[in-house]
Amino acid sequence: MNLQMLIGGNHVAGNQSIDVIDPATGQVFASCARGSREDFEDAVTAAAAAFPAWSQSTAEARSALLIRMAEVIEANLESLARTLTSEQGKPIPDAQAEVGGAAYFLRYYAGQTIPVELIEDSEARRIELHRRPLGVVAAIVPWNFPVLTAVNKVGAALLTGNTVVVKPAATTPLATLEIAALWKDLVPAGVVNVVTDNNDLGDALTGHPLVRKVSFTGSTTTGSKVMAAGSASLKRMTLELGGNDSGIVLDDCDPEVVSQQLFNSAFVNNGQVCIALKRLYVHESQYDAVCAKLAEIANAAVVGPGSQQGTQLGPVQNRVQFDKLRALIEETRTEGTIIAGGDSPEGEGYFINPTIVRDIADNARLVTDEQFGPVLPVMRFADIDDVVARANNTSFGLGNSVWSADPARAGAVAARLDSGSVWINKHGDIGPDTPFAGAKMSGVGIEMGMHGLLEFTQAKVMNYAKAARV
Numbered sequence: 001m002n003l004q005m006l007i008g009g010n011h012v013a014g015n016q017s018i019d020v021i022d023p024a025t026g027q028v029f030a031s032c033a034r035g036s037r038e039d040f041e042d043a044v045t046a047a048a049a050a051f052p053a054w055s056q057s058t059a060e061a062r063s064a065l066l067i068r069m070a071e072v073i074e075a076n077l078e079s080l081a082r083t084l085t086s087e088q089g090k091p092i093p094d095a096q097a098e099v100g101g102a103a104y105f106l107r108y109y110a111g112q113t114i115p116v117e118l119i120e121d122s123e124a125r126r127i128e129l130h131r132r133p134l135g136v137v138a139a140i141v142p143w144n145f146p147v148l149t150a151v152n153k154v155g156a157a158l159l160t161g162n163t164v165v166v167k168p169a170a171t172t173p174l175a176t177l178e179i180a181a182l183w184k185d186l187v188p189a190g191v192v193n194v195v196t197d198n199n200d201l202g203d204a205l206t207g208h209p210l211v212r213k214v215s216f217t218g219s220t221t222t223g224s225k226v227m228a229a230g231s232a233s234l235k236r237m238t239l240e241l242g243g244n245d246s247g248i249v250l251d252d253c254d255p256e257v258v259s260q261q262l263f264n265s266a267f268v269n270n271g272q273v274c275i276a277l278k279r280l281y282v283h284e285s286q287y288d289a290v291c292a293k294l295a296e297i298a299n300a301a302v303v304g305p306g307s308q309q310g311t312q313l314g315p316v317q318n319r320v321q322f323d324k325l326r327a328l329i330e331e332t333r334t335e336g337t338i339i340a341g342g343d344s345p346e347g348e349g350y351f352i353n354p355t356i357v358r359d360i361a362d363n364a365r366l367v368t369d370e371q372f373g374p375v376l377p378v379m380r381f382a383d384i385d386d387v388v389a390r391a392n393n394t395s396f397g398l399g400n401s402v403w404s405a406d407p408a409r410a411g412a413v414a415a416r417l418d419s420g421s422v423w424i425n426k427h428g429d430i431g432p433d434t435p436f437a438g439a440k441m442s443g444v445g446i447e448m449g450m451h452g453l454l455e456f457t458q459a460k461v462m463n464y465a466k467a468a469r470v
């Protein structure tokens with residue numbers, strides 16, 4: 001079936017199509033509807049038309065709908081995961097976890113109640129802070145976690161009484177369109193719309209006067225454009241952008257134990273995670289041992305198609321990213337020492353063997369830029385003040401981690417790192433109840449948790465005079 005968009009409760013085929021490539025083969029394996037500027041306009045109009053009724057629905061009705069939306073995802077988990085693996089590349093168990101996670105996020109949102117905050121209740125007055133929905137939300141999604149990212153934004157937008165237009169990335173639209181088809185007859189027409197593009201129509205949402213909020217996840221470069229486009233109509237913005245997370249391994253860690261966790265933190269989803277560990281600093285006393293262990297783990301990792309049982313690391317998601325990473329690895333050959341990987345397995349597809357690079361300078365591009373793939377630079381340090389300065393010497397500020405046998409000691413170092421999240425003896429642990437924010441150029445605003453939900457609302461103060469005679 002040629003998957004279609006969902007606009008105003010209707011399937012829309014569009015006049016053009018998108019050929020979707022399986023990154024494990026480099027070949028087109030499916031196609032779906034590709035939206036036009038008119039389709040985007042129709043979607044925003046439909047969302048705006050649906051807003052009055054949806055924003056006045058009861059909290060119970062919204063929660064009940066979110067539960068039903070989660071249930072159909074769960075009932076179709078296997079087939080959605082297969083589609084996700086085919087278009088994104090990740091191993092089937094990871095795709096299942098992502099799809100199941102999306103349903104879990106919806107269930108979390110279904111259980112939340114937006115509170116009325118009492119500011120003052122005195123003899124003279126009573127002041128309450130209420131939260132109103134904003135209107136139409138544009139949810140713009142990248143290709144690394146297409147399902148979870150889209151569904152997270154939809155759940156938060158709907159619970160708070162907004163309507164939404166979702167735009168997946170051009171290389172990963174399929175599972176999102178399949179979910180839209182499952183929701184079509186559950187969700188009131190226009191409350192959720194899904195439109196697709198060829199990476200060329202985002203501005204039709206970010207510049208649209210009827211869109212009141214943009215919830216964007218993607219690169220910092222695109223995030224800046226989104227902010228500029230939304231400025232004329234003063235849209236609310238949540239921007240979850242790029243990261244270059246560091247991990248700092250103190251001198252009391254056991255390399256045999258910590259290295260597997262470090263590897264998992266860096267190579268989860270093939271390194272294509274905003275909060276993957278992307279720069280590793282290891283105390284000089286453990287440096288050689290950690291490097292050797294990481295190389296051993298990388299050399300033993302099973303790289304292959306996500307659909308193949310036993311695969312640990314699938315292909316890189318798309319050709320552009322694959323070529324970028326290959327060029328970065330070539331550049332790195334003269335700047336550091338590659339001790340594992342650095343090449344691709346035989347055959348088709350966008351595969352890169354997990355690559356560990358040691359003895360590389362802090363100003364090498366692999367260290368300063370966001371690689372967003374299966375390549376990890378490992379640097380040595382001797383002094384805590386020095387490594388804190390080096391970890392903070394970046395315009396990114398998404399996450400960092402500190403690893404030590406003594407959590408209090410690690411916590412003291414973690415407190416000095418400039419990022420929205422910092423993990424101690426783990427990396428990248430997020431969940432629907434935990435606020436997630438980027439510092440510096442890693443983002444604007446907060447997603448998830450109650451703090452994230454409130455960003456989908458407008459604060460409204462109700463101020464009653466108590467003693468007044470009128």
Ligand code: NAD
Pocket residue numbers: 140141142143144145167168169170198199200201202203206217218219220221222223225226239240241242243273274275370372398438442443
């Ligand atoms: P991207 O910025 O290229 O694209 C993201 C989305 O924005 C896509 O849907 C794309 O079509 C759309 N887009 C492109 N140009 C646009 C424009 N001018 N206006 C509006 N929308 C536009 O990012 P990507 O390459 O798909 O994803 C990788 C990046 O996303 C990495 O930098 C990664 O760190 C980041 N990311 C961040 C988080 C986070 O939560 N902080 C999560 C996942 C990914």
